[in-house]
Structures are given as structure tokens and as C-alpha cells.
Amino acid sequence: MKLNVCVLGGGSWGTTVASLISRNTATTLWARDQATVDEINRNHSNEKYLPGAKLQQRLTATTDLEGLVAKSDVVVMGIPSQSFRGVLEVVKKNIRPWVPVVSLTKGLELSTGKRMTEIINEILPGHPAGVLTGPNLAREVMAGYAAASVIAMEDPVIVKELQKIFHAGLFRVYTNNDVIGCELGGVFKNIIAIAAGMGDGQGAGENTRSAIIARGLAEMTRLGVAMGGKARTFAGLAGVGDLVATCTSEQSRNRHVGFYLGQGKTVQEISADMHMVAEGVKSAPAVLALAEAHNVEVPIMYEVLQVIQGESTALRAYRELLRADIGHEADIG
Structure with missing residues (x-):
């Protein structure tokens, strides 16, 4: 049975996922910007976020959120974390019963510290909630490079059906029932990527980057x-896989922020030149609050937050990490 799928959000990853899904079933993308919608429908492109990329001709777009959701069998949320709840409140008024909702967003709601699937469960109880995550750089996926992702949902039957929708060509999609681990891996790695970028911006070298990735993974897992x-989720695509891609790629928004923090710029100066949100900047305060609530030490993420909030510098952050006590590898962050 062919399903009608809507993808909400016209950024780079939302557009990429919509184009992928449209290979398998009828797909419509919702964006606020009429110019973006017109460009997708007329030129099959989204030059602002995916310059040079050609979208599937079967993909259509609209600005009519209410009408789109009302006729959709699956809702995919490619909305930034701090706008996620507001869009979902509109979805609530129009969605049909039991329609699955899948998040693409790798962030936490700052005011509550909630994951996106927690917000889905709160606003849309009874609707299966899941997450698509992994080491997925939008431009490479659009260029046709092989990539792998994970779709996580508690219901094993529904997740297998959704797997068929997202799996397309060289974009391989695996299933997982650890929604919490998969979702948190996508959140935490953004902050570690800022740390890796800060080192790169200071010319710290590949040894330093490797150490940040390894010790950052330990923090994420703990x-x-x-x-x-x-x-085991953090040893897979949603954990170390996503972490390595985000910490090493020049396409990574979070590494980009870290790089220029390492060169002495402020978050405000860096953000002013970016089209898209670096979720690690938005989520860092919520993540540190959760670490404190669970009594877990996360020294790398702590230093990143200090720099983001202007209470430290990238150079000072690295000095603090080097001063930290060392012990057994399995016990220390």
C-alpha cells in the first residue's frame, strides 16, 4: 500500500529526506517560505540549503501545513528543536488517529530538557513516535554517496514498515528499538563536535581530535x-558513527561553530553568518542540566558550554581539560 508522507521543514536535511522518501511513495514537503516551495515545485531544487542538488521530480511542496497533515499517513518532523513544539501543536489539530510521527531533529527542548519523541508523546499520545538518526551529511546523501541511518521506534511492526519508506538506493536504513539511546546520541554528538572544532580552529592536530572523539564518546555513553x-547503541551508527562524521566533516554545522570559536569569534558572530541552526549550541545548557540531575561528569561538554556562554575561551577550555585528573580509561571522562 502506497502511503502519503509529509515532511515538515525545508532545511537541508528535511529536504534531503523528503527527496529520498519520494522515490518510494507520495511525498510532500512543507516549508514556511513561499519562495522555497515555488522553487521545489518549479525547479526541483532548494538552492539556499542544498546548492547544486537536484531533487526528485515526484517531490512536491506546499505552505499549507493544516491541509497537508490532514491527508498524511506518516508525518516526518524536520523542525529545529526550539520550534518543534509549536509546529506539533498545529499538527495536533489536523492529524488523523494513530498516524506515526518521526523526528529528524537532533536536539533537546531548552525549556524542558525533553527529547523530541518525548514532546511527540506529550502532545500526540497514542501516535507511534520514532526518530531517524545517524551519520548523514545532507549534501553527500544528495550527491548519491553511500550512507547508513537508523530508524528507532518501540513498536517492532511499525518500525519495519517505516524502514521501507526511508530506505532508498545507497541510503541504507537499519532498525533499532532503543529510542532513547538513538535520540540522545544525535543530541550529545553535536556538543562534542563543537569541542573538536575548537581544537581544529586552534590548530591542535589530529591526535587531539581523536582524543576528543574517544573521550567524548565515553561521556555520551555514560x-x-x-x-x-x-x-551498545552508542557503539553504533547513532553514536560513534554520527559522532565521527560530525566531528570531522567541514559540512558539519557544529564543527563549524567550534572551529570559529577556536579562532576567537563569539557564538553570536558565527551564527549571524549561518543559514541553519547548530543544534549543539541550543542544546548544550539542557544537556548539562541533565548531566547534573543524573550526577554524571561530562567535562568536555561542560567546557563547551562555558565557551558558548562566553564564560571561557576555547584556549582556556582546552587548558582546563588538560589539567583534569586522569585515571582508568573506563572511569574518567
């Missing part, structure tokens, strides 16, 4: 397990 995730 906090993720304390919050209910499974350790």
Missing part, C-alpha cells in the same frame, strides 16, 4: 545509559 539508553 550520560546516555544513565538516562535509559543502551550502551
Whole structure:
């Protein structure tokens, strides 16, 4: 049975996922900007976010959120974390019963510290909630490079059906039932990527970057397990896979922010030149609050937050990390 899928959000990843899904089933993308919608419908492109990329001709777009949701069998949320709840409130008024909702967003709601699937469950109880996550750089996926992702949902039957919608060509999609771990991996890695970028911006070298990735993964796993995730999830695509891609790629928004923090710019100066949100900047305060609530030490993420909030510099942050006590690798962050 062919399903009608709507993807909400016209940024780089939302547009990419919409184009992928349209290979398999009828797909419509919602964007606020009429010019973006017109460009997708007329030119099959989204030059602002995916310059040079050609979208599937079967993909259509609209600014009519209410009408689109009302006729959709699956809702995919590619909305930034701090706008996620507001859009979902509109979805609530128009969505049909039991329609699955899948998040693409790798962030936490700052005011509540909630994951996106928690917000879905709060606003849309009874609707299966899931997350698509992994080491997925939008431009590479659009260029046709092989990539792998994970779709996580508690219901094993529904997740297998959704897998068929997202799996397309060289974009391989695996299933997982650890929604918490998969979702948190996508949140935490953004902050570690800022740390890696800060080192790159200071010319710290590849040894330093490798150490940040490895010790950052230890922090992610400790906090993720304390919050209910499974350790093995952080050793997979949603954890170390996504972490490596985000920490090393020049296409990574979070690494980009870190790089220029390392060169002495402020978050405000860096953000002014960016089209898209770096979720690590938005989520860092909520993540540190959760770490404190669960009594988990996350020294790398702590230093990143200090720099983001202007209470430290990238140079000072690295000095603080080097001064930290060392012990057994399995015990220390």
C-alpha cells in the first residue's frame, strides 16, 4: 500500500529526506517560505540549503501545513528543536488517529530538557513516535554517496514498515528499538563536535581530535545509559558513527561553530553568518542540566558550554581539560 508522507521543514536535511522518501511513495514537503516551495515545485531544487542538488521530480511542496497533515499517513518532523513544539501543536489539530510521527531533529527542548519523541508523546499520545538518526551529511546523501541511518521506534511492526519508506538506493536504513539511546546520541554528538572544532580552529592536530572523539564518546555513553539508553547503541551508527562524521566533516554545522570559536569569534558572530541552526549550541545548557540531575561528569561538554556562554575561551577550555585528573580509561571522562 502506497502511503502519503509529509515532511515538515525545508532545511537541508528535511529536504534531503523528503527527496529520498519520494522515490518510494507520495511525498510532500512543507516549508514556511513561499519562495522555497515555488522553487521545489518549479525547479526541483532548494538552492539556499542544498546548492547544486537536484531533487526528485515526484517531490512536491506546499505552505499549507493544516491541509497537508490532514491527508498524511506518516508525518516526518524536520523542525529545529526550539520550534518543534509549536509546529506539533498545529499538527495536533489536523492529524488523523494513530498516524506515526518521526523526528529528524537532533536536539533537546531548552525549556524542558525533553527529547523530541518525548514532546511527540506529550502532545500526540497514542501516535507511534520514532526518530531517524545517524551519520548523514545532507549534501553527500544528495550527491548519491553511500550512507547508513537508523530508524528507532518501540513498536517492532511499525518500525519495519517505516524502514521501507526511508530506505532508498545507497541510503541504507537499519532498525533499532532503543529510542532513547538513538535520540540522545544525535543530541550529545553535536556538543562534542563543537569541542573538536575548537581544537581544529586552534590548530591542535589530529591526535587531539581523536582524543576528543574517544573521550567524548565515553561521556555520551555514560550520560546516555544513565538516562535509559543502551550502551551498545552508542557503539553504533547513532553514536560513534554520527559522532565521527560530525566531528570531522567541514559540512558539519557544529564543527563549524567550534572551529570559529577556536579562532576567537563569539557564538553570536558565527551564527549571524549561518543559514541553519547548530543544534549543539541550543542544546548544550539542557544537556548539562541533565548531566547534573543524573550526577554524571561530562567535562568536555561542560567546557563547551562555558565557551558558548562566553564564560571561557576555547584556549582556556582546552587548558582546563588538560589539567583534569586522569585515571582508568573506563572511569574518567
